[in-house]
Amino acid sequence: MKHDDVYITGIASVLGQRDPVHEAVARGDYDPDDAAEDDLESISVIPGAAPTELAARALGEALSFGEDRRIDTLIHTGIHFQGQDYWTPAAHIARTALPDAASSRLTTLEIRQASNGGLAALHTGALFAAANSGGAVAVTAADVFAQPHFDRYRSDKGLVLADGAAAVVLDRSSGIAAVRSSALIGDPSLEPLYAGDAPRPLPNDPSTRLDLRGRKDIYLADHPIEEAIAKLTGATEEVLRIALEDADCKIDQIDRFVFPNTGRGIAEWKFLSQYGIDEDRTLWKWGRTVGHIGAADQLAGLHHLISTGATPKGSLVALCSSGIGFNWGAAIIEIMA
Template identity: 35%
Template sequence: MSAKLGEPVDTGTAIAEGRYSTEEAARARQRAARVSDRPAPDLAADAGRLALSRAGRDPGEIGLLVHAGCFHQGVSFWNTASYVQRKVLGHGEVMAFELRQMSNGGMAALELAAIHLSAVPTVPAALLTTADRFAEPRFPRWSADRGLVFGDGGTAMVLSRDPGRLRLVSTATYSEPSLEGLHRGDDLHEPPADPGAPLDLRARKQVFLKDLPVTETIARNEAGMLTAVKRCLEDSGSDITGMAAVVVPFFGADLAHKQCIDPLGIPEEVTLLDYGLGIGHLGPGDQFAGLDHLIETGRVRAGDRVLLVGVGAGFVWTCAVVEVTHD
């Protein structure tokens, strides 16, 4: 497990430069966002090497590599996963592919890798990486969407059948495709009508909400997440009150409460909300970065269980329960 994040840029700086509004800052309580000038695939490679080192794994033991990202990875018509494979593993005895499931990509990779390792006994271990660099001006990280700020970083996780410090107990996925238009709007031009224009996710949502009321959109979003969480907890034989921590996406405070914390009925303190308010939303990497933070800071100990909640545009929710086996 590892995370390689950009450098913190203070919210006050973004406000002073006119890139972030004081009203949004007050609602989100965002203190800073991580910003990097390095390409996203290199952030993934850095995180992948560190994860392998921490796991004590030789690159030759990895037979599956899954890379997830939300935004452009630097080059069009190219396989980012093969780049990470070359930089981190350097051998060809591996299936390497990109997974595109927006902010749920890391969690989806975890579930798919677990299924793959269960079905293919000749594959000893898998490497999962995520990375995004929300580079301005094409992606205005502070104002592209309402309720959250986007941060740059790469994360990685090694998954194997061998016992380790963490044990994957259960996973579950649920999806609600009726909400896919929330991040699409009404423009399916390829290439885009104006490929250089800054992304405006708020405008896309306004188009979608003309046909589906906000209240119904919120209700479907909440129901989808709760369905995935319920199935995951039931499969693990756990209750959410028994979780030492619940890692939800690194949204701003108001959005995190409305979409995750309040529907789950959990106190803010059991989440990593405060940690995320100094980082920003990492796209598919929030859950891996959050779990890495819990382990590295000693916040969880042997016997503790952690619930990871993934939320991705589409909409798709993948949840997992992991258990700390030893300190």
């Protein structure tokens, strides 16, 4: 979808201390063969943190950009436990991060699209911002992965989950970047890839480690892995093509790409080689020091580019993501300042 007059007026991210991968291997937390294949350097870890508090902190920092903005919609996303069962984390973030939330009308939403949540929330936020006549839209993404329920180094394969958060503020007045387009597509036929024995009558026992590798093994026992990879990479290509067409630009005009912070062996790298996208045009060097921040990879990556001055005025940035389910997202961002 093409967007006119939708701008990012504030952006921030919150990351933790870095846990060096070689130390995780030495501790016995990370399989050495997995570590060699993933080629990661360190992982962001924030022990004892609550995702919603990280999201509120990121939003507070994003709101510090420029003039005061009245937020009338807040959209939150995350992929793991957010701090309470039978709860509304988006409303909690609004109440704690926005001082006027208790005395004004403010719509709160939560989006659950796993690792695609950040771009799904950005896409939804852009639609709200385009329809708003006054207030701005806040988008937050946050996750914390804690033992024993989630073993960041062993629960899944090909990526290591990291703690952190990111936030953007969207408005119709000019900002630091413009959202030129965004796109979402999905393929529910791949939902069993991470389903395991779902649906279940009760939640998983939090004292038992999530075994996402086992879920994938169940699916791949009856489906060729080449078929799954073809669907995954094909969808990544499709959603980016849609976003590029809507933004009226070509792939070779994109200055930087922000892909998920996965291990080097994940299928997206085949997509990069297919289109001749040099590694230096991606955020691989940064991502391998952070890890996969759940739904926040793309927003945190964009903040990294902007805050480090890596994308001067006029630069075009492509945000690309995918999430189990399966859904994919892409957005084209033009840097304005």
